[in-house]
Each structure stands twice: as structure tokens, then as C-alpha cells.
């Protein structure tokens with residue numbers, strides 16, 4: 586999965602994001618909370634739902650601010 590904060594790829598089993606030092610368990614909880622909200626838009630690259638406050642696409646890692 587990709588870190589929604591910094592866009593770094595977090596391999597399965599990895600405990601901490603190498604980009605920003607966030608715990609993957611914490612990130613997963615945030616993603617769960619986000620998925621309960623209505624998507625704000627779609628990723629231009631892969632079409633995945635994008636939620637308010639996300640800086641990077643969780644599916645493909647594209648920079649959503651660009």
C-alpha cells in the first residue's frame with residue numbers, strides 16, 4: 586500500500602513508513618475511516634476513489650496535487 590501522507594510504498598509486513606515514519610497500522614485505520622466517507626473525486630491516473638485530505642492516490646501513488 587502507499588502512504589497517504591507522503592506517497593511512499595509500504596511493502597506488506599512493513600511496520601513503519603520509510604517516508605514519514607508513520608505506523609502502517611495507524612495508516613490503515615485512517616484509510617478505513619476515509620473509505621467510510623464519500624469520495625471527493627477520482628484519481629486521474631487509475632480511476633480510484635480519492636478522498637478529501639489525501640495527498641496521494643492510495644492505489645497507484647500518483648501525486649493528487651499535481
Ligand SMILES: [Zn+2]
Nearest residue numbers: 588591602605
Ligand atoms: Zn509516509
Ligand SMILES: [Zn+2]
Nearest residue numbers: 628631642645
Ligand atoms: Zn491512482
